Amino acid sequence: MKRVVIIGGGISGLATAYSLREHQPKDVPLEITLLEKNDRLGGNIVTERSGDFIIEGGPDCFLSEKPWAMELCKRIGLGDGLLTTNETNKKTFVFSRGALRELPEGVILMVPTKILPLAFSSLISIGGKFRMAAEYFIPRKTDDSDETLSSFVIRRLGKEALDKIAEPLVAGVHAADPDTMSVRSSFPKFVSLEQEHGSLIRGMIKRMELLKKTHKPSQESAQKKTTMFITLKNGLSTLTSELQARLTASPYTNIKTNTAVASVAKKNGLYSLALKDGSGMEADSIIICSPAYVAAELLKGFDSELTEKLLTIPYVSTATISLGFKKADIKHPLNGFGFVVPKTEGRKIMAASWTSVKFKYRAPDDSVLIRCFVGGAKDADLVSLSDEEMLKMVRIELKETMGITAEPVITRIYRWFNSMPQYTVGHEGRIKLIEEKLLKHPGLYLTGSAYHGIGIPDSIRTAEITAKKALHHVSA
Ligand SMILES: Cc1cc2nc3c(=O)[nH]c(=O)nc-3n(C[C@H](O)[C@H](O)[C@H](O)COP(=O)(O)OP(=O)(O)OC[C@H]3O[C@@H](n4cnc5c(N)ncnc54)[C@H](O)[C@@H]3O)c2cc1C
Structure with a gap:
């Protein structure tokens, strides 16, 4: 029987394990062991219930535009528990000059798509509004180098759009600093809008028109209307608990909490793990789903160059x-x-x-x-x-x-x-180098929010891709 060990029991580790079971070929018997250092699974996802309060400690929702989290929920029987946002009161405010001011309707992340709400907004000065509207006419960037979010927004929409809209929104969502954040890795859609349409506003309006033309909702889909943000009625831990329950019920699957991995090595063609309690285990394939700096520590004695590259992700x-x-x-x-x-x-x-x-x-x-x-x-x-x-x-x-x-x-x-x-400028290049180094170690994989997308949907998407690679390796 082939053995796969997954390190880290956050959503990435759980989704990887579940995907291994979903896609495992019938003729490849597989033992899956998931090792988690804490006494509970879920990683950043933690829901607490107190009376009728449901409190999310970490993430509280996911983007529906990235379908992988919703799809996983549906596959594991949580479709009925998906909860949309309250659409009657969906304004966002910005605290500016001592008061809460409405983010003008139609501003999508930082791009204005409606003229009137922007024109009447008390958030942006008259000069700032003209500067944002001028984005329509600003020529596209001609080279394809990465740049910071600040530089991108100032270049396209002006400083006021950065200070009053883009910076607080990305700080609120990504806890990031736009002066160092890579626009290419964090907002690839905006980069492609600029490249394809020459302007974010033009591109966004065209996309919205296209959506309206091509998407004539059937009665059924109108009833099941989704919203930009989705959560689970009983909290996001429902997702991790259901994955845990399904994995626990599946044969040859061991989930061990309170089990921290100390290091990874390779002996006689197999991977060997040293655990912090002094014990060890062997595996045909190892999937590290911990934060990148933990992966760096685990691989320190095994591939110091890989460790060095992993430590470049802040x-x-x-x-x-x-x-x-x-x-x-x-x-x-x-x-x-x-x-x-x-x-x-x-x-x-x-x-x-x-x-x-x-x-x-x-x-x-x-x-x-x-x-x-x-x-x-x-x-x-x-x-x-x-x-x-x-x-x-x-x-x-x-x-x-x-x-x-x-x-x-x-x-x-x-x-x-x-x-x-933090996906800082040059992130894409750094991940490419890490993945090149990994090619030297067939059967060893890294997945999680550090690499190809920060939120839950991307963590699930990349977990599923990684699981398929590992299955290919152990089946070979
Ligand atoms: C405050 C906050 C709010 C967020 N809000 C949102 C949101 O609203 N929507 C959204 O989509 N995303 C949000 N995110 C991001 C989201 O939480 C992550 O994308 C996702 O949870 C990452 O999951 P992961 O499994 O990759 O990592 P983690 O959840 O960090 O899991 C890694 C696991 O590895 C374990 N581990 C570490 N070291 C070892 C070791 N040596 N041995 C064994 N196990 C180890 C850890 O204990 C942990 O359980 C938020 C994040 C935070 C912190």
């Missing part, structure tokens, strides 16, 4: 702070999904989601749930504040941005140290 730390309040205590209308905060405002929080507005079933009927983000590329030190200091700081921020002075009825803090990989 990570940042973030924390999420969820606060539940009695609805009656909140004067703010909570008329949207939440707000982001530009760096130029000098505040401590990067963003706040009005979670119980964004999704149903997140708070009791008489309560609301708000989730704040701190840390990231610009304020990593804040993640280490004590619980007391963190709550005090966040409550001051909510008071000064939303006018909330009420006592929360529930609070939860989750700290994520070195958990967000």
Whole structure:
């Protein structure tokens, strides 16, 4: 029987293991062992339930445009649990010049696609609006070198679009610094819009027209209407628990928590692993699904060049702070999904989601749930504040941005140290080098959010590709 060992039990490790089982040829008996250092599976995905509050410690949703997470949910029987966002209140706000100002309708990430909402927006100055609109006429970049998100946005849409829209949105979502972030690896769609259409605005409008023409929704698909963000009714841990349950029930599958791997080596054509408890095991194939810097550590004595390359992928730390309040205590209308905060405002929080507005079933009927983000590329030190200091700081921020002075009825803090990989300029080239080095070690694979896409859908997509490669290797 061939043995595959997976290191790391986050969504990448679980999706890899599940995909191995889904695609395993009948004539290739396979033993799968998944090793996770913590006492629970899920990695960054953790859902906590307290009464009728459902609190996500890490990710709270995924993009529907990238279908791999939704598809996996459907394949494992969670299709009915998929939950769309509340579409009656889907505004996003930006905290700017002391007030929450609506992100103009039609701005998709940073590209304006509707004239009137932009024209009447109080967020952007008149000069800034003309500069954004001028994007339509700015010629495309002629060389294909990578560039930072800042340089891309300033070149196409102007500095104000960067400071008030692109920077806070990417800080809120990727915890990243646009001055170092690779536009090619983080937003490949924008790069191709510029290249294909000569302008982001023109490209976006054309795509929307095409979608309208080609997509005449049938009654059935209209009923099953999806939204940009999707979650699971009982929280994202439903996904990891269901994968765990299915794997546990499948023969020759061992899932071991509280089992940290210390190093990987190769002996007599087989991979051997040393575990931190002093024991070891052998495998025909190893799939490392831990953060890149952990993979670097595991491979240190085995391939120092690979280790060196893996260490070039930087990570940042973030924390999420969820606060539940009695609805009656909140004067703010909570008329949207939440707000982001530009760096130029000098505040401590990067963003706040009005979670119980964004999704149903997140708070009791008489309560609301708000989730704040701190840390990231610009304020990593804040993640280490004590619980007391963190709550005090966040409550001051909510008071000064939303006018909330009420006592929360529930609070939860989750700290994520070195958990967000950063795709800095040149990321694509670095990953190519890593993959070239890996070719020297058939049967050894790396997958996870550090390489080909930061969010859950891409982690699942790349896990499935990796599983197929490993199956090919062990079947050969
Ligand atoms: C605060 C936060 C919010 C996010 N929000 C979103 C969102 O809303 N939507 C979205 O799509 N994505 C979001 N993301 C990104 C998303 O969480 C990741 O894409 C995804 O969870 C990555 O999964 P992974 O399995 O690759 O890594 P991880 O979840 O990091 O899993 C790696 C696993 O490896 C284990 N491990 C480490 N070292 C060892 C060792 N030596 N031996 C054994 N096991 C080891 C770890 O304990 C961990 O369980 C967010 C991330 C964070 C931190």
